[in-house]
Amino acid sequence: MAVFILKRLAQVIPVILGVTLVVFLIMQMVPGDSAVILAGEGASEQTIEDLRESLGLNKPIYVQYFDYIKGVVQGDFGNSLKNGKPVLEEISTRLPITFELAMYSIAITIILGLIAGIVSAIRPYSWLDMSFMVIALLGISLPSFWLGILLMYTFAINLGWLPVAGWESPMHIILPAITLGAGGAAIVARMTRSSMLEVVNQDFIRTAKAKGLKGYVIIFKHALRNAMIPVITVVGLQFGSLLGGTVLVESVFAVNGLGRMIVDAIRTRDLPVVQGGVLVASLIFVFVNLIVDILYRVFNKRIDLN
Amino acid sequence: MSENVQAATLSQVRSQVKKKKRKELWQKIYSNKAALAGLIILSIYALMLIFGPLLSPYDPYEIDLQNKLQGPTLDHLMGTDDKGRDILSRILYGSYLTLGVGFSAVLFGGSVGILLGLVAGYYGGKIDSIISRLIDVMLAFPGILLALAIVSALGTSLINVTIAVGFFSIPMFARIVRGSTMEVKKLEYIDAVRTLGANNVIILFRHILPNILSPIIIQASMRLATAILSAAGLSFLGLGAQPPSPEWGAMLSAGRDFLFNAPHMALFPGIMISFLVLGLNLLGDGLRDALDPRMKA
Numbered sequence: 001m002a003v004f005i006l007k008r009l010a011q012v013i014p015v016i017l018g019v020t021l022v023v024f025l026i027m028q029m030v031p032g033d034s035a036v037i038l039a040g041e042g043a044s045e046q047t048i049e050d051l052r053e054s055l056g057l058n059k060p061i062y063v064q065y066f067d068y069i070k071g072v073v074q075g076d077f078g079n080s081l082k083n084g085k086p087v088l089e090e091i092s093t094r095l096p097i098t099f100e101l102a103m104y105s106i107a108i109t110i111i112l113g114l115i116a117g118i119v120s121a122i123r124p125y126s127w128l129d130m131s132f133m134v135i136a137l138l139g140i141s142l143p144s145f146w147l148g149i150l151l152m153y154t155f156a157i158n159l160g161w162l163p164v165a166g167w168e169s170p171m172h173i174i175l176p177a178i179t180l181g182a183g184g185a186a187i188v189a190r191m192t193r194s195s196m197l198e199v200v201n202q203d204f205i206r207t208a209k210a211k212g213l214k215g216y217v218i219i220f221k222h223a224l225r226n227a228m229i230p231v232i233t234v235v236g237l238q239f240g241s242l243l244g245g246t247v248l249v250e251s252v253f254a255v256n257g258l259g260r261m262i263v264d265a266i267r268t269r270d271l272p273v274v275q276g277g278v279l280v281a282s283l284i285f286v287f288v289n290l291i292v293d294i295l296y297r298v299f300n301k302r303i304d305l306n
Numbered sequence: 307m308s309e310n311v312q313a314a315t316l317s318q319v320r321s322q323v324k325k326k327k328r329k330e331l332w333q334k335i336y337s338n339k340a341a342l343a344g345l346i347i348l349s350i351y352a353l354m355l356i357f358g359p360l361l362s363p364y365d366p367y368e369i370d371l372q373n374k375l376q377g378p379t380l381d382h383l384m385g386t387d388d389k390g391r392d393i394l395s396r397i398l399y400g401s402y403l404t405l406g407v408g409f410s411a412v413l414f415g416g417s418v419g420i421l422l423g424l425v426a427g428y429y430g431g432k433i434d435s436i437i438s439r440l441i442d443v444m445l446a447f448p449g450i451l452l453a454l455a456i457v458s459a460l461g462t463s464l465i466n467v468t469i470a471v472g473f474f475s476i477p478m479f480a481r482i483v484r485g486s487t488m489e490v491k492k493l494e495y496i497d498a499v500r501t502l503g504a505n506n507v508i509i510l511f512r513h514i515l516p517n518i519l520s521p522i523i524i525q526a527s528m529r530l531a532t533a534i535l536s537a538a539g540l541s542f543l544g545l546g547a548q549p550p551s552p553e554w555g556a557m558l559s560a561g562r563d564f565l566f567n568a569p570h571m572a573l574f575p576g577i578m579i580s581f582l583v584l585g586l587n588l589l590g591d592g593l594r595d596a597l598d599p600r601m602k603a
Contacts, residue, residue: 018443022452029459141584143535145542146558146576153565153572244449248539252562262451263543266458274458278451285448 004297012290019282020072024065027275037269038081072279078272082265087276090261095280097167098246098257101180104173105242108181109188110235116185117192117231122219124197132189139186144245148179148252165254176253180245184238191234195227229296236292240285334596341592347585355405358398366391366399366552375568385570387560389550393574400552404579407468407546407553408534412526414472415533419479420522424510426480427487437480444477450536457545464553467546471536475529482525486518520597527590531583538579554579 030037035052043051052058056067071077077087116136120129152175156164163172199205200223208218247259254260258277265273335341354361364382370390378385384393426437444452453470460466490496491514499513538555540546547553549560554575561572 014439015442015446018439019446022443022447023455026455026459029456031461137584137587138580141531141587142580143538143542143555143558143576143583145539146572146580149558149562149565149572149576153569157565240448242449244451247450247454248542251543262454262458263545266454266462266545269458271458274455278447278455281451282447286446289446 001297005294008290008293012286015286016283017069019286020069020279021065023275023279023282024068027271028061030271034271038271040081077276077279080265080273081270082268082273087272090273091258091276091280094256094258094261094277097255098243098250098259101173101176101246101250101255101257102239102242104177105181105184105245106235106239108177109184109238109242112181112185113188114192114231116189118196118219118224120189120193121196121200121223121227124193129193133193136186136189139182140190142182144179144183145248145252147182148175148249151175151179152252165252167253167255167257172253172255176249176255179252180242180249183245184235184242187238188231188234192227192231195230196223199223199227232292232296236289236295239288239292243281243285331596335589335592338592338595340588341596344585344588344590344592347581348589351401351405351582351585354398355401358401362392362395362398364392364395366396367550368392375564375571377568377570384574385568387557387571388564388568391550393557393571396552396557397554397574397578400554400557400575401578403464403547403551403553404534404538404555404582407464407471407537408530410468411472411533411537412475412530414469415475415529416479416522416526418472419476420483420515422476423480423483423485424487424515427484428491428506428510428514430488434484438484441477441480441484444474445481447474450474450539453536453540454545457540462545462548464541464547464551467537467540470540471533474536475533478529479522479525482521483518486521487514490514490517524590524594524597527586527593531586531590534579534586535583 028034033048035048035055035057036043038055039048039051056064059067075088077091079086080090116132120132123129152164155162155175162175163169166172205218205223208222213222243259246257247263249255250257250260251263258281262274262277262281265271265277335345368391370386372390373382373386374388374390376382376386376390382392382394384397387393387396422437422441426434426441447455450471452474453467456470456473457466460469496509496513499509504513537546538553538558541553541555542559544556544559547556549556557575558572558579561568561570561575564571
């Protein structure tokens with residue numbers, strides 16, 4: 001296992017370097033002179049020239065990339081053009097909010113998805129199964145930003161049960177977390193159902209039934225454990241769309257997280273903040289994928305041992 | 307003479323086989339209720355796309371402040387927006403924008419991805435390693451964040467959103483095509499056409515590509531739904547279509563500010579996007595079951 005983890009860690013390094021390169025190159029795609037854009041409107045020739053010199057924009061592009069990497073490794077993501085504060089400081093205040101939202105959402109994804117998937121698989125083609133699968137199909141098809149608006153209109157504006165927007169109390173978390181987790185829950189439900197249906201038709205389940213084991217023991221001890229492997233992969237993959245989804249959901253519910261920070265920075269052309277935000281979110285995703293890979297291996301190993 | 311007859315018979319057999327396969331595919335789609343429902347939904351959208359401007363009761367850009375924020379009535383079936391514009395007319399006109407961005411993005415991402423996947427899968431070795439690492443890196447960006455980064459660099463417009471969404475579709479196509487190409491290139495008929503003197507370009511585009519169309523079609527139908535959602539999402543954030551454009555994501559975004567007194571402004575564009583994506587998902591599932599039963603979920 002240790003060898004496997006080390007191997008996977010080694011594989012992650014070129015991907016991380018690639019991610020930094022892509023983020024760096026995308027920012028080079030900005031039309032026009034970067035120094036003029038970074039200096040802002042109405043800046044004098046001298047200010048632009050000074051900025052070019054201080055940021056090293058007159059150096060060859062590969063030198064600029066190495067300088068950028070050096071900065072990132074030292075935690076220097078540059079300064080915001082809007083308020084002059086270090087980008088890392090901005091990220092460190094926003095990231096915990098997004099992380100909290102993501103954790104609640106992934107919990108909703110897993111709990112709702114597993115319950116719906118298991119119930120559907122236990123009673124396939126029943127009205128309950130059909131209802132869950134229709135809801136799951138709708139969950140996949142509804143744009144998260146629209147679902148957010150619908151939930152906000154129903155539960156906050158019409159019924160007044162929950163706050164409309166913001167991130168001050170636990171009540172504020174409910175609607176954004178459901179909005180963000182719903183799509184993933186739908187995918188996990190579909191995956192759990194099909195994975196369970198495949199497993200329950202296998203010989204070892206028939207043997208377990210023949211041995212007279214109780215229904216819940218067969219479902220939870222034998223079927224679910226075997227059906228979990230593809231489900232873990234899907235949950236891991238969902239984390240990526242979840243991180244992307246925070247951009248939209250945080251904007252709908254005015255949550256001051258990383259996603260909203262990036263969108264606001266795009267609107268004000270605050271490129272260092274966009275660059276830093278996208279890079280941090282992508283690096284988190286790379287590490288989550290690594291953990292999912294290791295978990296996948298752990299589950300596989302356990303099955304092998306049994 | 308006999309060679310000509312043989313060639314003619316061969317081409318007849320080929321076209322009969324193609325016809326038979328096409329008939330079987332349609333039969334599979336028709337027998338799958340969900341796929342049929344998807345096909346019906348998408349046909350309605352196609353009709354809307356073609357006849358939208360003809361069916362539109364009002365000018366989608368005409369401002370009528372006396373009738374602003376009206377709920378659905380017989381005169382305005384979907385109500386009016388904050389400028390008094392007829393929402394139904396705007397939705398009918400906006401269909402080509404929402405669908406156009408989705409299709410263009412998939413076409414762009416698909417073309418580049420297919421090309422990269424074909425080259426990586428066929429040539430293998432260092433070329434494959436480089437392209438595969440590139441795919442890995444592009445897949446390392448979560449959700450629409452890569453598209454966001456591109457829009458931030460290129461600037462906010464619907465064309466840039468199309469490029470950005472297309473760009474983040476590239477790795478999905480490349481990965482699938484690479485895998486399929488690696489499988490097909492090992493088959494005997496590829497050796498046979500190579501022995502007959504076919505060059506690599508002909509082998510790739512005439513003999514491998516037509517045989518890996520099934521996974522490409524499945525992927526395209528699935529990606530189309532994602533591309534439409536992503537593009538609408540970017541317009542919703544104000545990074546794509548700009549007012550007074552009747553793009554559905556932008557309309558939904560405008561409706562958000564009037565949730566208290568005119569919820570219909572956000573309701574109808576959302577319904578239109580959701581049903582479109584639902585139709586694509588249903589058809590995508592059906593196509594997957596019909597074309598590649600191994601992938602059945």
